Amino acid sequence: MIVPDQFSKDLLNQLNFCVIDLETTGGNPETEKIIEIGMVKIENRKITEERSFLINPEKEIPDFVQKLTGIKKNDVLHAPKIEEVIDEVLSFAGTDVLVAHNTSFDIPFINGVLKKMGRPALENKVICTQIMTKHLIPDIMSSNLNYMSQLFNIDHSHAHRAIEDARATGELLLKYLEIFEFKHIRKVNQLYYPRNRFEMDRLIVEESESLAKVEEILSRQTIPLVLSVKGDNGVILAILPIKHPGEEVKEVMAYLKDFRWNQIHIRLTGPYIEGLFFLNNNFAKIPETYRVKTIDYLKKKSRNKKDKNKIIEEQDFVITPHLISGQFILYSFLNFSPYSQLIFKYPSHKKKLQQFLSNQVQRFEQQQKSKRKIYLQNDIKDLILDFFEDELLSNPELYLRLKNQDIKENPKAYNDRIEQLTLRHPDPYHFPTRYL
Numbered sequence: 001m002i003v004p005d006q007f008s009k010d011l012l013n014q015l016n017f018c019v020i021d022l023e024t025t026g027g028n029p030e031t032e033k034i035i036e037i038g039m040v041k042i043e044n045r046k047i048t049e050e051r052s053f054l055i056n057p058e059k060e061i062p063d064f065v066q067k068l069t070g071i072k073k074n075d076v077l078h079a080p081k082i083e084e085v086i087d088e089v090l091s092f093a094g095t096d097v098l099v100a101h102n103t104s105f106d107i108p109f110i111n112g113v114l115k116k117m118g119r120p121a122l123e124n125k126v127i128c129t130q131i132m133t134k135h136l137i138p139d140i141m142s143s144n145l146n147y148m149s150q151l152f153n154i155d156h157s158h159a160h161r162a163i164e165d166a167r168a169t170g171e172l173l174l175k176y177l178e179i180f181e182f183k184h185i186r187k188v189n190q191l192y193y194p195r196n197r198f199e200m201d202r203l204i205v206e207e208s209e210s211l212a213k214v215e216e217i218l219s220r221q222t223i224p225l226v227l228s229v230k231g232d233n234g235v236i237l238a239i240l241p242i243k244h245p246g247e248e249v250k251e252v253m254a255y256l257k258d259f260r261w262n263q264i265h266i267r268l269t270g271p272y273i274e275g276l277f278f279l280n281n282n283f284a285k286i287p288e289t290y291r292v293k294t295i296d297y298l299k300k301k302s303r304n305k306k307d308k309n310k311i312i313e314e315q316d317f318v319i320t321p322h323l324i325s326g327q328f329i330l331y332s333f334l335n336f337s338p339y340s341q342l343i344f345k346y347p348s349h350k351k352k353l354q355q356f357l358s359n360q361v362q363r364f365e366q367q368q369k370s371k372r373k374i375y376l377q378n379d380i381k382d383l384i385l386d387f388f389e390d391e392l393l394s395n396p397e398l399y400l401r402l403k404n405q406d407i408k409e410n411p412k413a414y415n416d417r418i419e420q421l422t423l424r425h426p427d428p429y430h431f432p433t434r435y436l
Helices: 006-013 064-070 082-093 104-115 129-136 145-151 162-183 206-217 245-254 272-285 288-301 350-367 377-394 404-409 411-425
Strands: 016-024 034-043 046-054 098-101 126-129 202-208 225-230 236-242 265-267 317-321 327-332 341-344 400-402
Touching: 006 162, 016 064, 016 082, 016 104, 016 162, 034 082, 034 162, 034 400, 046 082, 046 162, 046 288, 064 162, 082 104, 082 288, 098 104, 098 162, 104 126, 126 129, 129 145, 129 162, 162 317, 202 206, 202 225, 206 245, 206 265, 206 288, 206 327, 206 411, 225 245, 236 245, 245 327, 272 288, 272 377, 327 350, 341 350, 350 404, 350 411, 400 411
Parallel strands: 016 098, 098 126
Antiparallel strands: 016 034, 034 046, 202 265, 225 236, 225 265, 317 327, 317 400, 327 341
């Protein structure tokens, strides 16, 4: 099994963090006031100490803030003013790396207090776990702390109380530090700018690491992924959508041994259909002399059905769980292309979903004159349609099919069916708790 190396572990263990969260009377640090501060210290990758302060804002707390936080006027009436606790706050933070789940909110409030007191702004290094989330999980639709706590099974039962939010943010940071360790972080700066190396849904195997590492990675994967072979200067030599990596590993390894490659990129797709779209989108980037190798490999796995367009004609929309837990993806077969799809959360994106469906139907009837469009690469069009059909037929419980008439005539009925799908399959891929 691939394990983190000692260098990465030592690098991360030597860092000290101070996680901070604020509750305030509003969002503008120029005019609004702090009403609560929660702080959590992390040393040697463990939470070691906590501080919590209620603050008298010397102004009314808006009703919506009281409802959101549960903090009432009487709770802060006899609390100290921010100027009376700021030294304790700064002392607790010390020179640690400051962490917040939206540093653009919390840090300006602290610096605003210091500015009004005629004192210098904070000089600590700053990490935002919300920005980190968007780099590590690029396709995530929501990065709020509640959702991230759900994804990573972090206890966050009292959201919008400063110490609870700070504690949850600290636990999330610790989860992310495990990932940085696993993916062999080499510089502290990579924590601040985690781009193109630490994404949780993908791994890059270098030529120096040999095919043995690729084999080991594939052998323990149970969900669909796509494998890309790259040669000199990043040229794509082959793309393989793989439905059952652990079962197909021997034939994949036999295929790879004939390549001279520099890197092999492995990326989890969740729905196998996503891997087919990735192949279609990038097939033209493969040099013509290499395309036949990908086609030959896929032909061996195809059942070569006669009626290639039947799969397009039998459904108008398909909805299935996305790779990320709690998210779903909708494909339009009316205008069949990688761009006629929508990633959404349900029910929070219910209106957005309904609008997308309505727009697709309207476009189909008015602009396309009820004629379906298929945007697939000609060389692999038949193969992709074969695989699409096999996938829909072999996993019917995972795919919800909708017709135009459903969208136009009975929104409640199709919304009920979508809700049933989300309840039946909320997390089939266990991502990001399981990651590459």
